[in-house]
Amino acid sequence: MSPVYNTPEGRQLVKHILSECQPPIIPHDYQTDGIVVSLDGESLLVTMATGSGKSGYYSFLMHVMLAISRKPELALGGITFPENPAIIIVLPTKALQEDMRKSLSRAGLDAVVINGDTVKGGPTRRGKGSLWVECRKEHSMILISPEELLNPACRDLFDSKEFKARVCRLGIDEVHLIYTWGTRTNFRSSFKELGHIRARLPSYKGGFIPLIATSATIRDGRPKDAICQVLGLKPGDYHLLRRSNIRNDIQIITRELNGSLAGVLFPDFDWVLDSPDNTVLFCKTIGLGFRVAAYLWRKGQAKGISGLEKRVRLFNSLNATGYNEETLGFLDQDETASITVATDVLSVGWDSPSTRNAIVVGTPEDLDEFVQKIGRAGRDRTKVQSPRAFLYYTKASLATAKQLASRPDQSAAPHVPTDSDSGPTPMDISIARFLVAECKTENLNAQYNNPTIDPPCSCPTCAARAAPSMHRCQCSGPHCAPEILEALPKTKAGSGKARAKPGQGISKAMRELGSEKLCAVRYKIFEGEDSDANIFLPPTVFLPDDIINTLIDNIYSISTKDEMNSFHIRKFSLTAVKRYSHS
Template sequence: MSSSGLGNGSRVRELLECLVPHKVHDYITEGICQALDGQHLLSVVRTGGGKTGYFYGFMLVLRALSRLPRTHPMARNIPQHSKIVIIYPTKGLVEEMESTFRKLSLSVVAINEDTLVAARRRDEDLWTTAKTTSMILLSPEQLVSPHFSSLLDNKEFWNSICALGIDEMHLIHDWDTLGLKAGTYSFMRCSNIRHDIKLVIRTLRHGLSGWTFPDLRWIVEGTRKTIIYGDTITLIYRLLVYFWHEVTPSIPRQIRFRMYASICDQEYNSETCRLFEVDPHCQVVLATDAAKVGNDWSAIADAIILNPKDPNDIIQKSGRVGQKHGAVRSPRAFVYFTKAQMDKAVNLSINPTGNGKKGKQGTGKDEWLTEDMRAKTSRKVSTMRPALTEKQSEELRKDILTWQHNIWQNSNNARIRNMPLRSLLDKSAVDKLVARIMAISEAEQVPQQSDFGDRPCDFPQQRSTGSGTSLS
């Protein structure tokens, strides 16, 4: 089905706008027309650019065309009970998209490790459900499962598959593994420049291996909705404990600071998403890469990226802020590097040949600071952190024990459920942790982060954030 045969996609756009509660972008309708015409499609769209519309738009148009009489000029030979299989990189994204598609009255099933366990508890076989479902959403590991292989061997199911979709294509380094060779697919690239994001680079003055993080103390004093990315579950857990210690009791700790990770229970992660969107008291989400792609949280004002792995890591994570135009004021991304990384970058900028010689003394890492910023970073402001009272330490101990117990008791994650409770809920370890926090509180002089306030810093704007979608 060519776009020219549909009035340059105008008929498809009119059809979609009758079925969805928003305007459909031109590049979405053009891509859908190309996919309906049997062409492979690779599309690059900015974060928040509506690329999910390729998938649900394709199925909505396909369903509408299948209901047309044979004599209709737009009628096409479409398989009965047509289906699309879509691969998402994370479990959370699979479940998030399931909810999105259900709101559009599309039959959908999400299959990953957690949903399979939950389905077994209610005596449902999701692989059987998939046979009668229009949209099958899978996490990557399910592609090599014997159940999926058996499903593909079903002739009726195989003949009903109209498309294979792969979201977040930028996570696949070698496109050739999908058969996308030059001349065999359409490449639609939309502008993914985010002029609205202010990029702020900072150097960590303290390590990330301990239980205190004074570089991030400024977040507690603010009110902006923030997502903090850590590279391990243990890091974001230690950050959670630190923030719980620092925060005033006016707002419940378990509401203001939340975790989002694959190890957390599905219901806990879903509740975190809901609270972050609707509850003004839910301020900070501490996340692993599970929240790196796909989440459509419109309220994120700041993203904190700790020790990023590569430039793409910065681009993807910073692209989470300000996705909905006008929803937040001055969206910002703060990237924290270790001093060793910053020194290495400075030496490379001075000596790009990389011959191992250091640059001249007196030039380098502070050259890019304004006078105002250099003055602020040079000040050492030290304050004594107030010690925890016995009541506060007992409250902290109870909060940690309750949080750990709830994870074990309510988890659908097989790895957690198979662990002995005592290995997760270790009271002696918690007591040692609280005692250590108290000792640090009483003895340590903590230099606070030299903050530039709540205003954006004068750093270069982020050039681009975006992701890719493949439909074939």
């Protein structure tokens, strides 16, 4: 069938309708390219850089549909839309759902979120009926979590005549998670059911409902094949819109960790406390995130930094919803320096205008995870200059990457462990290739099959503010912009330790006795700590093993409180250490 809206006349109509919105909308050329394809009823698969306007494929499309439904005379080729059109958009995290709801509301669209929190009701729904029943006739943009699609109440919604008459598109943002969290790891199996959900929605011209799927990370090969297989997308049945996903404004820096991810000391991140920038540290597990945050908190206390309750924040699924929303508020509205230690729940879709540094702690499982996380930095170029992305990897993970990347048949290579404090997790060949690559930017372009040059956009915004060009790569590769770092002080005594002075030697028996005594001190401190804020802390937080070893190594040189302070023991524990050590 010949295109109707994907024509010069159709493009002009889209731009005209959007220009009459309040405030007026001027789309990028590549956004118009996708909108006209979707208006023609063709499924759309979009991949481009984070922060380049993927949400416009949903919001701008709805503005055009609403305009045509209100004025059918605007329709081309007899292709019209329901009187009260609706789009379902599947979003993976609550943070992303709420972020998009706010964005759509600011754009003048009626958006609602359906997830585990909203269906239970709350202050905003007090006195109202079922949200599922409400969506049969109300709300044009329905943002829903994958798990809620399996809810029997969702089946009732899809089966209702009122909803069938108005739903006209299915959207899936962060569609790469079908592979990353679904078919590859089974972390959230509901992602593998999205194809079945599509089949349950009303048909369109004898086929499935048109789809809009977006992501910054759709790699050719197994990842893209898995996405298409789950969603029922066959070659020739959909339109692929691929632009480069490289953010040339972000400097990529890789660093080898000096310590262990299984410990409680993280001196590699001391610089974050002294930085004037907003920083997000991504930790793979809640436990690792807690230990990193606790270390930064202790370090901040030792430095005398005030306002740590706002300066260092945790963001994870175990936190109360209100606390996480407060943290997002600091990130979105407060431009003063802050440190957020987050898990994967903050790694997709969330936009922070003032965050300069994105730090990935430990090697991610695949390249998609890394690109998504670093894409959180520098979302507003007027507020953040020269955003940076850091990957801190262990020596063991680099060795693993070299082993995996050197195998002749990489597609059949067994999965080998990457950095994690919760047991072995698989390292994908994509992140192995990235770790060993001399130029990180060149490797990203190759793995994502990025166009050498994106077609230029003629919109006024792009014409006035050209994207950063890259005359020379700024990644930390050996031939690009390598770092020269001062070595961090070691937290453990090395083999080259100087011989002890006469009378100051520490025998094996003395070390064992000292360790036994200090471990007893640690437990007494733990038992005596009754603060509600620290009730769930393990004993090792109050007096870590590394500090016990350091105290024993330096026992002859410690004679004052200031010398004790130099080892960064939590302030409220110092008195207890001195008191109990004499007992």
